Amino acid sequence: MNDQDPPLPRLSRAQAALTRSVDVLDEHGQRETIQIPAERPLTVFVDKRELVTLMTLGAEPELLVLGYLRNQRLVDSMHDIDSVTVDWDVGAAAVKTRAGIEDFDRKTARRVVTTGCGQGTVFGSLMDELDTLVLPDPQAARISQRALVALLDAVRRQESTYKSAGSVHGCALFTLAGDDARLELFVEDVGRHNAIDTLAGWMWLRGLGGADKAFYTTGRLTSEMVIKSAQMGVPIIVSRSGITQMGHELATRLGLALFGRATNRHFLCYSGFERFDGDPSLARPPSVPPAGEGGSRAA
Structure with missing residues (x-):
């Protein structure tokens, strides 16, 4: 940021409990108390105009709002935003811009309900912009198998709400x-x-590019996840889950490397082979089925 740029947005630091206790009854008739993830609506207002309601855990709501505005291409610059204020008492996020959003009605007129869990939404005009997205050259933005194994090990060791309560996605x-x-x-x-919008907000706030970055998600690789990653210039996505047809088609079209079914040292690379430096010596020996048994593996 140079001396002539406006200051970065002022952000509230709203806090909310991420889990709650409930009593359950298991298959043995035993009662116990467990933790489940919280889920709460956050209605986003831009210059006092209602934009969208997001169902969220509420861990970093200000970054979520920033990332959502960025990935929906509703604002061009971080400096267009004066402040983001979240109030959990009313379940609202108030975004104040410095000069309003040009063509607000046109930009928000078309929405497409995506396959993202919780029915994530994208505005229809984003689909028209795909061919304008340019990712770093494969020789400059790639991942080695050793780095992929290190990434998966870091995720495995990460303390998380999922480990204590389940039912959430991690990125x-x-x-x-x-x-x-x-x-x-x-x-x-x-x-x-x-979750990926929150990461996007974090990157945007710090002015970070994506050429040397990789996204990891516990969720499946849908078209939405591919688009959001490409928008932030991140050409490598790793998932614990699988992939959808449109996710694969868009990744191939945009030149992303997608890794799915990735746990421990196992993974499937679905696209972007040119971005991957493989080293099979790092893989565990394949299991050999008993004589006379076959089988297939679904991706």
């Missing part, structure tokens, strides 16, 4: 450097689209 942002994968930020939410 993580990593910086790649040779065979190293450094965890920058780990975010959980009831919807993976919320």
Whole structure:
């Protein structure tokens, strides 16, 4: 930021409990108390105009709102935003811009309900902008198998709401450097689209590019996740889950490397082979089925 730029947005630091206790009855007739993830609506107002209601865990609501505005292309610059104020007493986020949003009605007129859990939404005009997205060259933005294994190990060791309560999605942002994968930020939410928007807000606030970054998500690789990653310039996505047809088609079209079914040292690379430096010596020996048994594996 140079001396002529307006200051960065003022952000509230709203806090909310991430889990709550409930009594359950198991299959043995035993009663116990467990933790479940909280879920709460956050209605976003831009210059006092209602925009959208997001169902969220509420871990980093201000970053979620910033990332949502960025990924929906409703604002062009971080400096267009004066403040983001979240009030959990009323379940609202008030966004104040410095000069309003040009063509607000046109930009928000078309919405597409996506396959993101919790029914994430994108505005229809985003689909028209896909061909304008340019990702870093594969020779400059890639991942080695050793870095991928390190990434998965870091996620495995991460303390999380999922481990204590389940029922949430997690996303993580990593910086790649040779065979190293450094965890920058780990975010959980009831919807993976919320979690990746929060990471996007974090990157945007710091002016970070995506050429040396990789996203990790526990959720499946849908078109929404591919688009959001491409918008932030991150060409590598890793998922514990699988992939959808449109997610695969868009990743191939945009040149992203997608890794799914990724746990421990196992993974499937679905696209972007040119961004991957494989080293099969790091893989565990394949299991051999008993004689006479076959089988297939679903991706």
